[in-house]
Amino acid sequence: MLFFTQCFGAVLDLIHLRFQHYKAKRVFSAAGQLVCVVNPTHSLKYAPTRCAAAQSSAEQGILPPCHHHEAVHDPQLVPCTCPLFSCPWEGHLEVVVSHLRQTHRINILQGAEIVFLATDMHLPAPTDWIIMHSCLGHQFLLVLRKQEKYEGHPQFFATMMLIGTPTQADNFTYRLELNRNQRRLKWEATPRSVLECVDSVISDGDCLVLNTSLAQLFSDNGSLAIGIAITTSKVHNAEAEM
């Protein structure tokens, strides 16, 4: 097991050496796994009030009118789910992906297992690293956020959200895995829906949480590699059998 840890580390070393001078987002394949280099975006503004309102009606698959957008007259319309920007866009759930790609230039990756390589981990909080992941017929949003919950003590929070309804999200399990320096940390959970809010997931701490010291142990030259895998939940099949 530790042998694979070292191999994985060596591959990442090579990847990092090759790409550390690139600033653009780049996607390539290494050792059969799709690796995506994700550059940080400094978050200028958070809008927690948007989320508080959203939370209550997320189960119905709609978002209510909110403070940061014009009133949503059509209940099928969804405000922009990208947590980076206070974006005035709103639209149907089906076109959220194309909006995130086109307006916010968020990359989308295909494949059951990918590696998310977040660069420049040393940048001050608040900072986000975001990518979309297309898998099992759905699109997911991976958010890594550096944030100071306690002043002067930044932490890293990573979560995965389905670009779909909470009911659809319940059908999946996502896994985030860090693997370096003979240490391995794995987080597995059901993704949340983007109709819920990434801010509230992070403030609840219901995600992979890393202290700065752990983040440094898992980082290589300021870059953090997170292995991502998405599977279909077995729980529904198992319940059906009972």
Add this chain to the structure above:
Amino acid sequence: MLFFTQCFGAVLDLIHLRFQHYKAKRVFSAAGQLVCVVNPTHSLKYAPTRCAAAQSSAEQGILPPCHHHEAVHDPQLVPCTCPLFSCPWEGHLEVVVSHLRQTHRINILQGAEIVFLATDMHLPAPTDWIIMHSCLGHQFLLVLRKQEKYEGHPQFFATMMLIGTPTQADNFTYRLELNRNQRRLKWEATPRSVLECVDSVISDGDCLVLNTSLAQLFSDNGSLAIGIAITTSKVHNAEAEM
């Protein structure tokens, strides 16, 4: 996978119902796994200065004279490694286990895989939960500590240490696993030697770290179940083959 998560949760529910009114440490077997109920001990005093001195010479397998103990004239003598008490005992590494059992009444469990069930997680920091684990011909010390690194924000730190030298510790890998509410968190690392210091491992954050919110998600009625497994590291065999 989530099916097993739920089964595991159901087993723990039964365990908890059966044992929540017991206050003594109890060991029993459930679903083929040895489960040990570990009660907390409030830590009255930490002695970080002991550790700072110990750290530098831990590689040589000895501990230097230190502030909290009489000077160690025999370099083979080891001060009490139990992190709970500032204990004046010192002795050879071979008799540390019997000292911990007899003087500090720390339980010892046999078996490759055990479940550590820490009770009363709500108690204020600093609090420790400690057990010894006998496995693969060696004894390990599992320490779960609730501590406030940032005032008013207690965190939980869990680590495993070999009652042996750092060179011996390099031969093993330990895994700590939390599994509840459709979430799973796994930490894998090489154990540290008790000749190094649990305080420094925790202050470095080189262990499983849980915020209060995550600890609550994984707890059941105030008890946290941690699955523990120890294996022999494959890295040495792999290196020998090269």
